[in-house]
Amino acid sequence: QSVLTQPRSVSGSPGQSVTISCTGTSSDVGGYNFVSWYQQHPGKAPKLMIYDVSKRPSGVPDRFSGSKSGNTASLTISGLQAEDEADYYCCSYAGSYTFVVFGGGTKLTVL
Amino acid sequence: EVQLVESGGGLVQPGRSLRLSCAASGFTFDDYAMHWVRQAPGKGLEWVSSISWSRGSIGYADYVKGRFTISRDNAKNSLYLQMNSLRAEDTALYYCAKDLLQGGTHPTNAVDIWGQGTMVTVSS
Helix, strand or coil, X not given: XXXXXXXXXXEECCCCCEEEEEXXXXXXXXXXXXXXXXXXXXXXXXXXXXXXXXXXXXXXXXXXXXXXXXXXXXXEECCCCHHHCEEXXXXXXXXXXXXXXXXXXXXXXXX | CCEEEEECCEEECCCCCEEEEEEEECCCHHHEEEXXXXXXXXXXXXXXXXXXXXXXXXXXXXXXXXCEEEEEEHHHCEEEEEECCCCHHHXXXXXXXXXXXXXXXXXXXXXXXXXXXXEEEECC
């Protein structure tokens, strides 16, 4: 069982927006502004999409945005495109003892 | 080109050991923390271990603590994972990954470069 809780699946039509939630505790998501999000297509390595809650690495479209409120972080994808269909994982720093925790992943389906 | 290439995976019996290696190229290896992340077949990502560039900060997930040891050789641009007392539940694709932050004193949870992974299967 993953430390961070994500919905198992979400879906949306092309052009729409979807939001994926990631719920943790005050020991991880709520305690630090260090939440990251990864996109993984089948058979591929994960790709960093968001770090430090809301920052985008170079090359990631601004359709991807991140936010946090309390113990819950969110990834919003606007203007959905077919290539956005993938698994998405949230990840949080959890202190100098545990370091890193992942969510269980959310499968995004573009209808 | 920035690249991470893992090796050392394979089929191993429960209780035995295996050593994974990760060869890094295309960036200044000793400027970055490094990570091992695994993914069991059909399952999600699972953090295994991280090491800072200076080896001064090292961490392990509870489920591998005491059995796995992470290390690095900055002169050889290489990361390692010594896995002892392997269990069936350690079966997974093991990814080597580079931290986003240059020169940080501690590993972060932002990983910008991943290898393609090396498969470890623990079975009798």
